[in-house]
Amino acid sequence: MMTTLTKDLNGRQEATAQEALELLIELAGSEPRFLMRQLVEVVGSMLQIAEADTLEEGTRHLAIEFMITLSEAKERAPSMMRKLSQFINRLLCILLQVLLDVEDEPAWHTAENEDEDAGESSNYSVRQEYLDRLVIALGGNTIVLD
Numbered sequence: 525m526m527t528t529l530t531k532d533l534n535g536r537q538e539a540t541a542q543e544a545l546e547l548l549i550e551l552a553g554s555e556p557r558f559l560m561r562q563l564v565e566v567v568g569s570m571l572q573i574a575e576a577d578t579l580e581e582g583t584r585h586l587a588i589e590f591m592i593t594l595s596e597a598k599e600r601a602p603s604m605m606r607k608l609s610q611f612i613n614r615l616l617c618i619l620l621q622v623l624l625d626v627e628d629e630p631a632w633h634t635a636e637n638e639d640e641d642a643g644e645s646s647n648y649s650v651r652q653e654y655l656d657r658l659v660i661a662l663g664g665n666t667i668v669l670d
Contacts, residue, residue, distance in 0.1 A: 526562070526569055533573065538583050545573075545586035552594040556601035559594070563604065567591060567611045574618050581647055591615055592654050595661040606662060615658065622651045 525544065532541035548566075551558060559566055573579060573587035595605040605612065 526566060530569070533576075533579065533583070538580050542583055542586055545583065545590060549586065549590050549593050552590055553597055554600075556594055556597040556604060560601070560604065564608070564611075567594075567605075567608055571611060571614050571618070574615070585650055588615070588618065588651070588654050592657050592661065595658055598661065612662065616655075619651045619655045619658070622647055623655070 525548065529541055529544045529548075532538070532544065570587040570590050574584050574591075576584065591605070591611075594601075597604070
């Protein structure tokens, strides 16, 4: 599956790659233990996809969604993602980078409540949600101690 995904991404067939990512997300949510033997390789590949500026945001978001879904599957595969601290740190950096990239707009200083989100991209909101889900799934101690 990862070979096919890599071929699709290298061949600029992102629609097909996104379909494969969606299937992997379903697998991560329903049968996370299936991925245990290849976990390091799969998560490493997903991080590369999430970091690739040349890919569509939708593709990058699906790679992040895969890792968040895997982190949330703790009932079926407890502490599977917690053991990958080097990957958790990279994922946190990816999520935080977008939060830091918001440019200051002078109009924000006088914004009314309905305008308080002006200037934020949908990318910002999505990654903020991912960050919330990751922290809840892994727990504060995992995030702070790593």
